Amino acid sequence: MRNLTAKFSATFITIMVASSIIAFFLSNYYYQHILKPLNDEKNTKIAVEIATFAEKHPEIHIDDYLDQVSRTGYQIYLVSQQEEEQFFGTPYRVKYLPKKTIEDVLSGKTYHGIEQFPTGTFITGFFANELINTIGVPLTIGGHHYAMFVRPDIKLLFNEMHVLFGWLLLLTILLSILFVMISTKFLIKPIHTLTNATKKLKRGDFSIELDIHRHDEIGQLALHFTDMAHKLERMIELRKEFTSNITHDIQSPLSNIKGYIQLLQNDSLREEERQQYLQIIESETNRLSKMTKQLLILNSLEQSKDLLKKKKYNVAHQLKDLIRSYQWKTYEQNIMISYSLPDTMIMADPELLQHVWENLFTNAMKYNHDGGSIDITLAENETNIIISFKDTGIGLSDEEKERIFDRFYRVDASRSKKVEGTGLGLSIVQSVIMLHNGKIHVESTKEEGTTFIIHLPKL
Ligand code: ADP
Numbered sequence: 422m423r424n425l426t427a428k429f430s431a432t433f434i435t436i437m438v439a440s441s442i443i444a445f446f447l448s449n450y451y452y453q454h455i456l457k458p459l460n461d462e463k464n465t466k467i468a469v470e471i472a473t474f475a476e477k478h479p480e481i482h483i484d485d486y487l488d489q490v491s492r493t494g495y496q497i498y499l500v501s502q503q504e505e506e507q508f509f510g511t512p513y514r515v516k517y518l519p520k521k522t523i524e525d526v527l528s529g530k531t532y533h534g535i536e537q538f539p540t541g542t543f544i545t546g547f548f549a550n551e552l553i554n555t556i557g558v559p560l561t562i563g564g565h566h567y568a569m570f571v572r573p574d575i576k577l578l579f580n581e582m583h584v585l586f587g588w589l590l591l592l593t594i595l596l597s598i599l600f601v602m603i604s605t606k607f608l609i610k611p612i613h614t615l616t617n618a619t620k621k622l623k624r625g626d627f628s629i630e631l632d633i634h635r636h637d638e639i640g641q642l643a644l645h646f647t648d649m650a651h652k653l654e655r656m657i658e659l660r661k662e663f664t665s666n667i668t669h670d671i672q673s674p675l676s677n678i679k680g681y682i683q684l685l686q687n688d689s690l691r692e693e694e695r696q697q698y699l700q701i702i703e704s705e706t707n708r709l710s711k712m713t714k715q716l717l718i719l720n721s722l723e724q725s726k727d728l729l730k731k732k733k734y735n736v737a738h739q740l741k742d743l744i745r746s747y748q749w750k751t752y753e754q755n756i757m758i759s760y761s762l763p764d765t766m767i768m769a770d771p772e773l774l775q776h777v778w779e780n781l782f783t784n785a786m787k788y789n790h791d792g793g794s795i796d797i798t799l800a801e802n803e804t805n806i807i808i809s810f811k812d813t814g815i816g817l818s819d820e821e822k823e824r825i826f827d828r829f830y831r832v833d834a835s836r837s838k839k840v841e842g843t844g845l846g847l848s849i850v851q852s853v854i855m856l857h858n859g860k861i862h863v864e865s866t867k868e869e870g871t872t873f874i875i876h877l878p879k880l
Pocket of ligand 1: 780784785788812814815816817825830831832833841842843844845846847848871
């Protein structure tokens with residue numbers, strides 16, 4: 422069952438029905454095996470007492486006497502040897518009694534109709550207003566033999582039955598409580614498991630595998646919880662990785678700079694060498710400066726969405742301006758640029774999107790072949806503006822594609838390491854696009870080229 426409310430309701434309804442059925446069967450067992458023989462015994466005693474009193478007091482007229490007795494709550498059937506019948510008290514609903522039974526009682530035997538009453542009739546048999554559900558005793562008055570059949574009438578029985586109904590109710594309540602306790606334990610168990618998992622998480626242990634396979638809300642909670650724990654673990658790993666990368670990426674240009682400054686202190690250095698070292702120092706300083714700027718951007722992007730300074734502007738103009746500003750570089754690298762950029766209005770932060778386009782464009786140049794090409798397109802569908810940057814560069818393997826958006830990741834191939842970079846550019850691109858509720862994905866084939874496709878929601 423997928424819904425917890427339905428599960429709770431079904432459980433409690435089942436408990437109530439099951440408790441009532443079990444209580445009914447237990448009470449029935451109590452009636453069949455304990456109450457029925459006891460009742461038979463008690464009524465036999467009463468019947469014998471009625472008969473004995475009548476026999477000892479022949480002066481009292483039997484009809485009057487039995488009429489009096491019946492008024493105290495009994496149904497009596499008197500039959501003589503000559504088959505003269507008389508009924509006293511509330512009439513019987515079924516007046517059938519085998520002839521053999523009457524003959525047996527007339528011959529002095531006691532008839533235990535209450536105890537022998539069919540067991541199939543459950544507790545209701547107790548109330549069966551039938552002549553066979555009686556106690557039969559012999560009676561002799563003034564030399565005349567009679568058979569007398571007695572049973573308490575329904576009013577009297579109801580009085581006695583309240584004990585049985587009391588038991589039935591008590592049993593139902595007790596069984597319900599017991600079942601509710603058991604089922605609650607079962608329902609609550611996964612919550613205990615989850616509580617223990619949170620404690621484990623608090624201690625910094627992320628190896629959480631919950632043994633909860635349910636389809637309801639608790640199952641969903643367990644699923645999301647495991648997912649969250651794994652994500653948290655990955656985040657902490659990334660943070661550690663990030664710190665160690667940052668230390669390494671700042672440390673290596675710094676030690677380069679330090680090394681070249683030491684070399685520059687050597688007076689015997691040729692002018693040519695001096696210029697070369699100064700160039701390296703400048704390039705390393707630029708790299709450090711770019712990296713700190715990018716880290717600042719990344720950090721501020723992480724802060725909040727309120728940071729976005731959105732405005733409505735023509736994104737095609739922005740892209741064309743960018744292409745124009747890099748024209749000298751494309752000439753230098755002998756790269757052909759083509760584009761299809763129809764005027765399109767967008768509601769976005771122009772400064773942040775500028776970082777995105779610049780990064781994708783410079784990457785398309787950096788990781789391109791000499792004489793390669795770049796194609797930039799802008800299109801729109803019903804909901805999105807779609808921008809793509811396609812190059813004919815070195816391409817990416819599937820594994821590299823998976824990782825290029827990770828911070829500090831640079832494809833570890835001499836080709837891409839030759840060019841300057843920090844490995845932070847695409848992380849910024851992804852964060853900016855996500856802040857705009859957009860999507861970015863990459864298609865690439867090794868040695869053929871790469872295409873970055875961006876979907877941004879319209880206005
Ligand atoms: P970088 O500063 O190194 O360019 P990025 O985050 O912009 O950092 O890119 C990460 C890595 O992804 C790059 O180092 C490069 O290996 C790979 N890459 C990015 N763009 C392209 C592209 N257009 N073609 C091939 N590889 C690319």
